[in-house]
Amino acid sequence: QVQLVESGGGLVQPGGSLRLSCIVSGTIIRFNTMGWYRQTPNKERELVADITNTGHTNYADSVNGRFTISRDNAENTVDLQMSSLKPEDTAVYYCNLGGVVGYWGQGTQVTVSS
Numbered sequence: 403q404v405q406l407v408e409s410g411g412g413l414v415q416p417g418g419s420l421r422l423s424c425i426v427s428g429t430i431i432r433f434n435t436m437g438w439y440r441q442t443p444n445k446e447r448e449l450v451a452d453i454t455n456t457g458h459t460n461y462a463d464s465v466n467g468r469f470t471i472s473r474d475n476a477e478n479t480v481d482l483q484m485s486s487l488k489p490e491d492t493a494v495y496y497c498n499l500g501g502v503v504g505y506w507g508q509g510t511q512v513t514v515s516s
Contacts, residue, residue: 404428404505406497411510414487418514422482424497424507434500436473436480440493440512447496451482465491487514 410422422438437452451461451471459471470483480497492514497507 404499406499406505406507408495408497408507408510411495411512413513413515415516416487416489416514418487419483419485420487420512422484422495422497422510422512424480426478426480426497426499429499430475431473431478431480431499432475434504436471437498437501438471438480438482439496439498440491441496441509442493450495452498453480484512487512489514 405427406424408422408424410420412420414420433455435452435454438450439447440450441447449462450465451459451469453459453471453473461469468486473480492512494509494511496509499505
């Protein structure tokens with residue numbers, strides 16, 4: 403049974419930083435694209451960043467230059483370092499394995515507010 407478990411969400415002030423982590427069990431991530439998505443009420447889930455099995459990264463325009471995605475195939479984890487956070491980054495963040503038809507974590511809330 404494949405499971406993805408996120409951690410690291412919370413409340414942070416504008417301009418602050420958070421690091422999200424996702425650990426995968428039940429499969430190995432080495433051959434898969436891994437991603438982070440986010441969703442706010444009444445909006446569709448959107449891609450924040452993903453990283454291919456060869457390490458190629460892709461970012462949404464809204465986070466490019468502020469967020470960094472990384473993976474550790476040996477530990478079966480994928481992280482999202484978020485810096486210079488803005489109130490509009492507030493959302494539930496989801497870890498993903500294998501794209502939109504793949505596997506999802508349960509989500510972790512990130513709230514950016516003063």
